[in-house]
Amino acid sequence: MNLESCPASHLGPVFKVLAEPNRLRILCALGTECRPVTDIIHATALPQTNVSFHLRILREAGLVRAERRGVFIYYCLPDPELLAILQSLQAWVAAHTLSSTPQNQEDSVNEGVSMTERRVSSCG
Amino acid sequence: MNLESCPASHLGPVFKVLAEPNRLRILCALGTECRPVTDIIHATALPQTNVSFHLRILREAGLVRAERRGVFIYYCLPDPELLAILQSLQAWVAAHTLSSTPQNQEDSVNEGVSMTERRVSSCG
C-alpha cells in the first residue's frame, strides 16, 4: 500500500500552518478582500509583530499574497475558494465530532447510529 | 468584525490533529475500509505503540471510529467524505503554492498572473 499516492498524505505542511488559530483568524479577517496589515491587526487584536510573524508563515506557505502600495502592504488570499473548502471541512467536522452547539451534539448522536449501520456493511 | 462567525476559525483543533504527517498516513491507510491496528502498523511501518498513540488522538478528535472484534480492534473513518474534502484541499494547495512537480510550478506562475488581475479588481 503506497500511502504517498493518497493526496491527503501531502497536507501535513499546510495543516501545520493552519493549525494555529490566529492564522485561521487572519484568513477569516481577509475573506475575499485585500487588506493592509493595520486592518488585520485591528481585526485580530494581536500585536503588530505577532501579525507580521504569522503573515510571513502564511505567505511562505502560499496561503496569502502580499502587495506593497506605498507605505502599506496589502494581503489577500490567492483564491478565496480556500475558505469554501475550509467551510465544507468545518461542516464535516461539526457533523462527526462532539462540537460546541447542543444541536450539533444531537446530530452527532443520530449520525452515530447511521455510522454503526454503515460500518457493519463495509466490514461485512 | 466578528471572526468567530467564520467557520474556518473553529478548525484549529482538528488541524492540529491533522498536522501530524503520520496521522494523515493512517487516514490514507484506512481509506473507505475498516482495518485492524495490525494492518495500520504494517501499512505505515510505524511501531505499534506509536500507532496506538496516534489512533487515540484521532479517535478522541472524532476522525476515526473504533470497534472491537474479539482480539482485534477495527478502525475506520466515520465518513469517508473527509478524504474527498482533503483531496479538494490538496488540489487547491497544489494549484496555489510551490509544489513538488515542475508542472505545478508552471501552473503557479500562470495563476500568479491571473491573481494579479483579480487582486486589482477586488482592491479597486
Next chain:
DNA sequence: CAGTGACATAAGTCATTACATATATGTATG
C-alpha cells in the same frame, strides 16, 4: 537628510508534542 509611520526580522523564553521505552489491559485458548 531627518523624522515619522508601517511593517519585517532577530533573539530569547516557555509551552506543547512526537517518539521511544516500559508497562498495563483486554481477549481467546488449552
Next chain:
DNA sequence: CATACATATATGTAATGACTTATGTCACTG
C-alpha cells in the same frame, strides 16, 4: 489459571513553535 496475542497507556526526553521584546528596513514628507 497460565499463556499468547493484540492493543492501550504511562513516563521521560528532545524537538518544535508561538509569543514577547528589541531592533531593523522601507516608503513618504518636509
